[in-house]
Amino acid sequence: MADTTQEDAVFRPKPSLPPPPNTVGVIGWLRKNLFGGPFDTILTLLGGALIAYVAYSLYEYAIANAVWEADTYRGCLDHVLPNGEKVGHEGACWAGVATWFDSYIYGRYPDTERWRVNLGAIVLAVWLAPFWFPKVKAKILVGMSAVLTFPFLAAHLFLGGEPGLFLQAMVAIALTAFATVWLNVLASYMGYQSLRVALLRLSGFENKGDHLHKYVLLAACAVGFVIAFIYQSTWTLESVPTLNWGGLFLTLVISGIGISSALPSGIILALGRRSKMPVIRVFCTAFIELFRSVPLITILFMAVTMMPLFLPEAINPDKLVLVIVAVCIFAAAYMAEIVRGGLQAINKGQYEAAQAMGLSYWKMMTLIIMPQALKLMIPNIVGSFIGLLKDTTLVSIIGLYDILLMAKASGQDSKWLGMHTEPFLFTAAMFFVICFCMSKYSQHLERTIGGGYGRR
Amino acid sequence: MSLETHDSEQEHIASAISDEVVIELNKVNKWYGEFHVLKDIDLTVYKGERIVICGPSGSGKSTLIRCINRLEEHQQGDILVNGVTMDTNLKNIDAIRRDVGMVFQSFNLFPHLTVLENCTLAPIWVKNTPKAEAEQVAMQLLERVKIPEQASKYPGQLSGGQQQRVAIARSLAMNPTIMLFDEPTSALDPEMISEVLDVMVGLAESGMTMLVVTHEMGFAKRVADRVIFMDQGEIVEQNTPDEFFTNPKSDRTKLFLSQILAH
Numbered sequence: 001m002a003d004t005t006q007e008d009a010v011f012r013p014k015p016s017l018p019p020p021p022n023t024v025g026v027i028g029w030l031r032k033n034l035f036g037g038p039f040d041t042i043l044t045l046l047g048g049a050l051i052a053y054v055a056y057s058l059y060e061y062a063i064a065n066a067v068w069e070a071d072t073y074r075g076c077l078d079h080v081l082p083n084g085e086k087v088g089h090e091g092a093c094w095a096g097v098a099t100w101f102d103s104y105i106y107g108r109y110p111d112t113e114r115w116r117v118n119l120g121a122i123v124l125a126v127w128l129a130p131f132w133f134p135k136v137k138a139k140i141l142v143g144m145s146a147v148l149t150f151p152f153l154a155a156h157l158f159l160g161g162e163p164g165l166f167l168q169a170m171v172a173i174a175l176t177a178f179a180t181v182w183l184n185v186l187a188s189y190m191g192y193q194s195l196r197v198a199l200l201r202l203s204g205f206e207n208k209g210d211h212l213h214k215y216v217l218l219a220a221c222a223v224g225f226v227i228a229f230i231y232q233s234t235w236t237l238e239s240v241p242t243l244n245w246g247g248l249f250l251t252l253v254i255s256g257i258g259i260s261s262a263l264p265s266g267i268i269l270a271l272g273r274r275s276k277m278p279v280i281r282v283f284c285t286a287f288i289e290l291f292r293s294v295p296l297i298t299i300l301f302m303a304v305t306m307m308p309l310f311l312p313e314a315i316n317p318d319k320l321v322l323v324i325v326a327v328c329i330f331a332a333a334y335m336a337e338i339v340r341g342g343l344q345a346i347n348k349g350q351y352e353a354a355q356a357m358g359l360s361y362w363k364m365m366t367l368i369i370m371p372q373a374l375k376l377m378i379p380n381i382v383g384s385f386i387g388l389l390k391d392t393t394l395v396s397i398i399g400l401y402d403i404l405l406m407a408k409a410s411g412q413d414s415k416w417l418g419m420h421t422e423p424f425l426f427t428a429a430m431f432f433v434i435c436f437c438m439s440k441y442s443q444h445l446e447r448t449i450g451g452g453y454g455r456r
Numbered sequence: 457m458s459l460e461t462h463d464s465e466q467e468h469i470a471s472a473i474s475d476e477v478v479i480e481l482n483k484v485n486k487w488y489g490e491f492h493v494l495k496d497i498d499l500t501v502y503k504g505e506r507i508v509i510c511g512p513s514g515s516g517k518s519t520l521i522r523c524i525n526r527l528e529e530h531q532q533g534d535i536l537v538n539g540v541t542m543d544t545n546l547k548n549i550d551a552i553r554r555d556v557g558m559v560f561q562s563f564n565l566f567p568h569l570t571v572l573e574n575c576t577l578a579p580i581w582v583k584n585t586p587k588a589e590a591e592q593v594a595m596q597l598l599e600r601v602k603i604p605e606q607a608s609k610y611p612g613q614l615s616g617g618q619q620q621r622v623a624i625a626r627s628l629a630m631n632p633t634i635m636l637f638d639e640p641t642s643a644l645d646p647e648m649i650s651e652v653l654d655v656m657v658g659l660a661e662s663g664m665t666m667l668v669v670t671h672e673m674g675f676a677k678r679v680a681d682r683v684i685f686m687d688q689g690e691i692v693e694q695n696t697p698d699e700f701f702t703n704p705k706s707d708r709t710k711l712f713l714s715q716i717l718a719h
Binding site (some may be wrong): 347349350352353355356357358359360363367368371372375 | 525526527550553554556557558560562564565566567568577578581582626627630
């Protein structure tokens with residue numbers, strides 16, 4: 001410390017310097033991490049050899065010796081290369097997977113009606129697309145309208161036959177909601193702030209006073225509903241009973257409904273378990289503990305065999321409906337505990353600050369606590385969804401032909417007897433792709449809206 | 457430290473006490489399980505009065521002010537705020553909470569909302585104020601606490617002193633008649649304490665009824681109309697700051713003052 005005179009009394013901190021540059025790039029990394037010493041080098045070589053061996057075996061099985069075209073499994077096994085080598089035995093029979101591909105995806109849904117399944121998927125994708133459009137406000141409404149009304153539209157589309165009046169009305173509402181979402185997008189991009197503003201402006205009612213606005217909007221809704229109702233009543237769709245639904249289509253239907261109902265019901269159960277009111281608390285705790293302590297397979301069996309005994313004669317629900325209810329209950333019980341964990345992680349001070357401001361219980365939960373709790377729990381929530389998707393393969397045990405049972409069944413067909421490995425590999429790959437996408441989306445959510453250390 | 461940093465030369469600010477009773481506590485008793493934390497508390501607060509409550513930790517001073525807005529429930533006795541009795545009736549509690557603002561030691565800002573959204577949340581959702589009006593009021597308050605440029609930032613991006621000032625602005629957004637402060641500067645580092653205390657002095661000068669739990673004796677000397685000393689759940693002594701600091705009556709108070717004024 002030098003002597004300080006009067007002039008040096010002013011504090012001038014040293015300038016900030018950049019950190020020292022890294023040592024020598026790729027070669028340096030390799031030298032340090034893979035070939036650091038004699039032991040490391042031996043490990044690297046052994047590891048490399050193992051990887052190379054496995055990779056080459058996989059390549060041989062899946063690509064080099066694989067059979068891409070054949071009519072039967074026997075044909076696959078007897079496949080002969082141009083040079084006379086018989087390789088069928090050592091290669092994958094992708095021909096079988098190709099032949100059965102449509103069944104893996106659609107199950108036993110009639111060939112001519114498969115366009116309905118495709119249409120349903122496309123409609124859902126298009127419905128949810130506005131989530132990614134920045135100009136669209138009120139994205140929550142897009143999601144909610146899809147979750148609440150699309151199931152009815154999909155049910156009618158996939159089932160066909162003669163829908164009752166209730167289903168027809170709900171389908172009309174769903175069509176109106178879908179049209180509203182996209183008209184809103186159109187309005188947003190055409191310069192109006194939203195469909196509501198566009199309607200009011202175009203009908204000339206914008207400046208005529210707030211109390212008149214709701215009549216204009218109601219009228220628009222009513223007109224839309226009537227048009228949609230008339231439109232859907234012109235549809236004639238061939239009836240396809242749920243018995244014939246199968247494959248990836250069935251898996252996605254069951255887990256899709258399970259996933260979309262798990263979060264809301266889990267939230268309600270979690271709040272109920274933390275409630276001060278004893279009846280609600282006891283009921284929610286009992287519900288959660290009961291359905292968490294029992295394997296999903298037993299819940300499915302109970303639902304399919306015992307529920308019809310308890311229900312009155314008049315109600316004869318479809319097996320698929322019972323299965324979906326069972327899966328939803330199971331998913332809700334698990335989700336409740338995840339949400340409860342998130343609620344417990346919130347600082348008590350947040351509750352106090354909200355209460356001190358005079359916010360009611362539900363406003364406090366919706367505006368302050370739930371947004372923070374759910375964002376903290378994103379990894380757990382999406383993890384639960386991924387688990388649910390895979391758990392739905394259990395329905396194969398009660399005879400619903402989901403993708404796993406179709407895979408098994410393809411190996412028991414007379415022409416393809418004995419082909420077991422390839423369908424399972426395909427199913428595994430299918431699940432991997434879907435689950436990996438969900439996992440990636442979870443990471444994206446954590447980065448953008450995550451409530452953990454990212455924000456702090 | 458508190459005595460030297462805020463000059464004792466500064467005048468005590470003008471008193472604005474009216475005759476109207478805003479808070480009344482009659483024989484209030486509270487237990488945490490078996491532990492008797494508030495013993496026979498009698499307190500009357502007039503409109504415009506500024507009260508500083510001090511005492512050792514565990515004396516019940518935070519519990520006392522938290523009972524006033526029902527963050528804690530009292531088991532015995534009456535509490536009246538602006539004439540409304542505090543009981544289990546939710547309507548009464550809501551009415552009281554709308555009139556009473558609270559500032560916490562750990563700020564308790566909502567981390568997922570911007571500073572402006574923090575301040576407009578209560579007016580919009582509790583009082584149904586239109587958004588534009590709520591934002592206008594919020595900006596005025598942020599200017600009053602001298603951080604209007606931080607309006608679109610998130611609490612995590614602000615320093616402690618700034619966060620506490622936002623917390624004060626947030627409580628003021630509901631236009632309360634009474635403000636409660638629970639050790640507002642205890643979690644701040646020394647350089648930030650004065651910026652928050654300046655805001656509180658400004659608030660006092662505008663005539664707000666304030667109950668402040670704090671260890672900042674300089675603030676008490678400058679602002680308080682009454683200083684209350686609590687120990688073991690009881691009010692040991694209450695007096696004007698002049699009398700309290702120069703002529704403490706009880707031995708316990710003398711011991712406390714000798715410790716706190718020693719640095």
